[in-house]
Amino acid sequence: MVPSLLPFTLLTFTPMNFTDELVQWYLQNKRDLPWRNTTDAYVIWLSEIILQQTRVEQGLPYFYRFVEKYPDVSSFAAAAEDEVLKLWQGLGYYSRGRNMLKTARLVQEQYHGKFPQSYDELIKLKGIGEYTAAAIASFSANEAKAVVDGNVYRVLARYFGIDEPINSTGGKKTFQTLANNLLNKKNPALHNQAMMEFGAMLCKPKNPACGICPVHTGCAAFLSNATTFLPVKLKTVKVRERFFNYFLVTNDDAVLMNKRGDKDIWANMYDLPLVETDSLLPLNELPGLPRVQEIFGPGLTISSDAVPVQKHILTHQRLYIRLIKTTPKPVKLEENWFYSTIENLQNLALPKAVFILIKNIFNL
DNA sequence: AACTCGGGGGA
């Protein structure tokens, strides 16, 4: 079909299909984001990992910092884990940072520092799942793989009126298949960007801008006034409550710190000596705990000016945290405890909650 | 298939 030979009127009244409309909308409304100006798979990888479950505005400053500090795979591969986690501090989901280091080192070794561009190679790497593999492959090499992120789920669920839960096994398959079928094989990168940007900017979770939507006349959710109910998501599990009693132990110009293990939250990051309880104990009951006596011996006195309990909300946990100032030193130091100078604290990756807890005390 | 892993922003 040669468009220029078609009668003008026919062209004019030939409706664009759904995805063409979104691409058209995208070209006129897209944000200027730094990772859209490159096809460097390494840089795109950086951006995609940072943006997992993270808003663009929140991830942007981290993206700039990582690109500057690690401009290529080899510089990233040469980093220490503590350094990466420190740079990641405050962004959350810290396994992303740890997995990035593993992947950077593997790419450096096995791919001689050249970041893979094909979906099949990418999907093997730590921290890269279906979405991220499709994103890197399409954006760096225009490979025909459809991305399905939170935005795409929402756009497809609404436009096609799909009420299958997006976080069920069947639902994921349904939406991935639909996205694959819709994909513009001629320009996968542009198509993928358009789908996501449209979901992020116009077809928003709350108060979508249906009034200015280019495809609302074909949107099942709009036509049945059901945008509020789509997409459907299965209920998440309950939130666990935890009570953290941190102990502030100083020694001249040093403070006793702990390096966390790799199982719980904040893996491999740093906090203070911790005694966790299953309820919020009154301060004066703490010295009676076996665990506390094990650490401090008998006769622990607790200063009355303990920092009040602070509440920290995580996805699956509500943390009640307080900082306790003690007089006696611990009778024994545990495996992962060490004294850090105040100066050195700025080199340690601290969870946000811990950072807040001690920043005023040490002027961090 | 369910659970775990952060932190922030909007309504």
Place this chain on the structure above:
DNA sequence: TCCCCAGAGTT
């Protein structure tokens, strides 16, 4: 408060 964010790994 609740929900969501350019999801992935583990159990």
